[in-house]
Amino acid sequence: MADPASEQALLHYGDGEFAIIRPGRSVICAVSGKPVPLETLRYWSTRLQEAYAGPxxxxxxxxQIP
Known part of the structure; x- marks a missing residue:
């Protein structure tokens, strides 16, 4: 069985797209801590460079942002 940490991707979040820096299957939602599969990732912050599980x-x- 694969190590879950090795399955986490590292992304750079841009406007309307993201670039994969380190390949993986998912990223972690910055709010819920849930894994978000890359194929379903639709919400992120370019300013904060973090992903979200959903709207x-x-x-x-x-x-929370000032």
Whole structure:
């Protein structure tokens, strides 16, 4: 069985797209801590360079940013 840490990708989040820096299957949601498979990743912050599991998490995080 593969080490879960080795399955985490490292991404650079851009406007409307992301670049894979280190290949992997998923990233971790900055709000919930849940893994987000790359094929379903739709929400992230270019400013904070972090991923979100869905719109609720992204909206929650936006409310925390000054």
């Amino acid at each position: 609720a998490e992204a909206f929650q995080r936006l409310g």
